[in-house]
Amino acid sequence: MTGTLYLIPNHLGLSDNPDDALGHIIPEQVRHITSQLDYFVAENAKTARAFLKLVGIKHPLAKPLQEITISELNVNTPAQALASLLAPLLAGRDAGLVSEAGVPAVADPGADLVRLAHQHGVKVRPLVGPSSILLAVMASGLNGQSFAFNGYLPTDAALRARRIKELEGRSRSEKQTQLFIETPYRNAAMLDALVAQCAPSTLICVATDLSLETEAIQTLNGGQWKKQLAAGKAPDFHKKPTVFLLLGQ
Template sequence: MPGTLYLIPNTLGDTEALSHVIPEHVQALTASLGYFVAENAKTARAFLKLVNTQHPLARPLQEIRIDELNVNTPAQALAALLEPLQAGQDAGLLSEAGVPAVADPGADLVRLAHQHGIPVRPLVGPSSLLLSVMASGLNGQSFAFNGYLPTDAAARAKRLKELEARSRQDKQTQLFIETPYRNAAMLDALLASCAGNTLICVATDISLPSESIRTQSSAQWKAQLAAGKTPDFHKKPTVFLLLAQ
């Protein structure tokens, strides 16, 4: 029988409070595994060291196999990552932050696992996208994640107009993210593109001590920035949400 592919959540950056965001049973299961597929091996080892402080690893860290799966992994290399599972070994799929296979290259491996009849078990943990929807006060009945928007200013403005129009038509919350050092540029683009009554949420450092989540209209954001009150989100992971009225 094949092994099970466990989808293991990582923290969203707070390495001091593992038990606050990763359930005990998830930590214990993680500690029992000897094979991981991770977006980044260095990050995965750091996470396993953190788990080891609460639940001793079943084998020394240097004996645990960690294969990488990231945006540069060719599609033809995925099958080899599943070979230990096809031989009966359990494995963990681990993202750099949050839950694997959501805004994460691990989704392709999960799909292939299903095709090969390998059981897939998602484990409970923090998702910045879901947590931001929960805390935004925007429509949680209908929402869509749009990943990264174009970096070109004109293309980005066009895309924001399209998302606002879709949000207005379908009453649907639109989510997207940005490279952290471009957060200010994204907020400026949002305010320049959206109507004054469109609601915008800026959710930064979710689940960390520095967490900040604020929802207000585009007009209110403009007034805040004009008063010199810029969100403290430079180089910090941030989720942007909008809901057109």
């Protein structure tokens, strides 16, 4: 019998409670299941160990942390390495796939391992936890019936402007919310580009530090954002994880 591949959500940011830093965002059952596993696949072993240490505060780990196997799967992992990552599951060992933040396999290289697990008849069990993409859609007031996540937009100003125009056009014609993210230190440049390229009627949402005490979410149309930025009232989002959404009107 094969093992089960558990898809384990990670936090988007920690609370200030040193005795239960995960309690506000990762469900009890998820932390319990995580604590019982001794094989994990993660983007970065160091941050995965830090996550497991936090899990262990309330749910003692089944093995000492140094005895837990953590294999890395990231954008640099060659496709031929996936078979070795899956091998323990085929031998009957349960495993946890952990994202750097939020849910695994969504905007995350873990999706390749999940697909391979299905191809080999391995049971995949997704666990409940935070997704910045869904939290942003929920809080934006934009169309939650149809939406698309587009990852990062081009960093080149001209290419980015063209891409924004394309997404706005698709959003308007299909009535579909378009989501994307940016490297946190470039958030201001992204919002400036959106205001410059989008029609005044296009709705733009900026969702920052989702699930944290510093969370801030604001939806305005392009014209309103332009006035707000001109008045020096930019969002407090410098170097903070932010999701951008737009809906053409």
